[in-house]
Amino acid sequence: MNKHANNVIEVEDLVTHYGDREILKGVTLDVHDGEIMVIMGGSGSGKSTLLRHLMALETKTSGTMRILGQDIDNLTQRDFFDLRKKIGVAFQGGALFSSMTVGENVMLPLYEHTDLDQMTMEIMIRMKLEVVELGGFEDLKPSELSGGMIKRAAFARAIVMDPKILFCDEPSAGLDPVVASALDDLILLLRDAMQMSIVVVTHELESAFKIADRITVLDKGHILMVGTVDEVKNSTNERVYNLLNRVPEDENMDMDEYLQRLTGVEVKEETIL
Amino acid sequence: MKHEVREEVGGFVVAFEGDVDLQTSPDARKVLLECVGRGKSVVVDLSGIGYIDSSGVASLVESFQTARKGGQNLVLASVSDGALRVLKLARLNKVFTICDSVEDGLAAIG
Ligand SMILES: Nc1ncnc2c1ncn2[C@@H]1O[C@H](COP(=O)(O)OP(=O)(O)OP(=O)(O)O)[C@@H](O)[C@H]1O
Ligand SMILES: [Mg+2]
Numbered sequence: 587m588n589k590h591a592n593n594v595i596e597v598e599d600l601v602t603h604y605g606d607r608e609i610l611k612g613v614t615l616d617v618h619d620g621e622i623m624v625i626m627g628g629s630g631s632g633k634s635t636l637l638r639h640l641m642a643l644e645t646k647t648s649g650t651m652r653i654l655g656q657d658i659d660n661l662t663q664r665d666f667f668d669l670r671k672k673i674g675v676a677f678q679g680g681a682l683f684s685s686m687t688v689g690e691n692v693m694l695p696l697y698e699h700t701d702l703d704q705m706t707m708e709i710m711i712r713m714k715l716e717v718v719e720l721g722g723f724e725d726l727k728p729s730e731l732s733g734g735m736i737k738r739a740a741f742a743r744a745i746v747m748d749p750k751i752l753f754c755d756e757p758s759a760g761l762d763p764v765v766a767s768a769l770d771d772l773i774l775l776l777r778d779a780m781q782m783s784i785v786v787v788t789h790e791l792e793s794a795f796k797i798a799d800r801i802t803v804l805d806k807g808h809i810l811m812v813g814t815v816d817e818v819k820n821s822t823n824e825r826v827y828n829l830l831n832r833v834p835e836d837e838n839m840d841m842d843e844y845l846q847r848l849t850g851v852e853v854k855e856e857t858i859l
Numbered sequence: 860m861k862h863e864v865r866e867e868v869g870g871f872v873v874a875f876e877g878d879v880d881l882q883t884s885p886d887a888r889k890v891l892l893e894c895v896g897r898g899k900s901v902v903v904d905l906s907g908i909g910y911i912d913s914s915g916v917a918s919l920v921e922s923f924q925t926a927r928k929g930g931q932n933l934v935l936a937s938v939s940d941g942a943l944r945v946l947k948l949a950r951l952n953k954v955f956t957i958c959d960s961v962e963d964g965l966a967a968i969g
Binding site: 699700703706707709710713716747778780 | 881884885888912913914916917918920921941944945947948949950951
């Protein structure tokens with residue numbers, strides 16, 4: 587059952603593990619149609635993990651997830667393939683295949699999912715490369731590009747199918763401020779022109795405040811809050827405040843635990859002087 | 860997506876209705892290239908279009924360039940705000956002649 591007809595993503599009580607380690611500890615989250623949802627949180631808080639689960643790439647421990655109205659536990663191969671066509675992904679590393687040209691990389695999803703005419707596909711990828719300001723670079727190999735250019739090419743590949751939902755993991759990390767800001771503008775444009783729903787993980791506060799319709803703040807596998815930019819900015823939650831203001835966490839350090847971590851030696855409480 | 864082609868004095872008017880997406884853009888492309896192939900200029904009436912994706916836009920671009928190569932023109936008429944935003948993404952609003960109505964379009968190619 588859809589809770590809201592206009593939700594493209596509905597996650598309820600998602601729990602996930604890597605090995606024995608619990609990573610996401612009961613995450614409940616909706617993403618509305620046509621909104622930009624920014625996910626923030628400290629390093630290791632589970633942002634990329636959450637994104638990978640939303641893309642149905644990983645096996646969860648428990649909880650439910652609906653993507654574009656479909657329960658991902660009940661997908662046939664065919665459903666999964668159809669769903670993947672409507673989802674674009676720009677990963678944290680922005681990996682391109684090094685043996686292929688930039689153009690071939692961007693064209694890959696079209697080859698995989700459509701039988702469009704070659705000319706149509708070529709124009710489509712060149713338009714997308716123009717959009718990320720890489721016009722004319724399609725014949726170069728990834729090794730001939732800068733890091734920022736590779737990220738932009740990967741972004742072009744993520745949007746080449748005009749996906750309904752776009753997932754971006756730190757799209758502007760490592761880009762110069764001008765290019766990063768242009769990427770923010772592009773994300774806004776994709777929402778407005780294509781009605782794309784976009785989930786963006788970012789550490790850049792300025793970028794988050796510029797593009798977000800809503801922000802989810804993750805902390806150690808829990809959701810601290812979900813709210814508009816103003817709600818997050820004005821939050822009285824101490825941990826949200828610390829995250830936004832880059833307050834280091836050592837104020838409330840547990841010394842016993844810390845020493846045990848450093849030495850691997852456990853000291854029983856009663857023996858401590 | 861449906862389409863209708865009619866021949867006017869100045870050229871063809873191709874009207875599309877519905878969505879132009881990955882499924883339907885090959886048809887749109889075929890119709891447009893056929894009209895261009897017949898040696899006349901073309902007005903593409905987009906008033907009935909709900910949604911047009913990049914594959915549809917790519918077909919417009921290819922048809923336009925093919926027309927130009929043959930010394931013909933291809934203009935867009937009645938472009939919705941949504942379609943205009945999609946064109947603007949790749950700065951194509953500066954490439955195409957965009958007319959308010961089919962009549963204006965026919966005047967533009969005439
Ligand atoms: N493939 C994996 N195998 C085992 N553990 C993993 C794997 N990927 C992530 N983890 C663990 O899951 C936790 C969350 O990692 P995740 O990559 O989701 O963090 P993040 O919030 O994206 O951090 P960052 O901001 O540094 O990218 C970390 O403790 C990490 O060690
Ligand atoms: Mg990450």
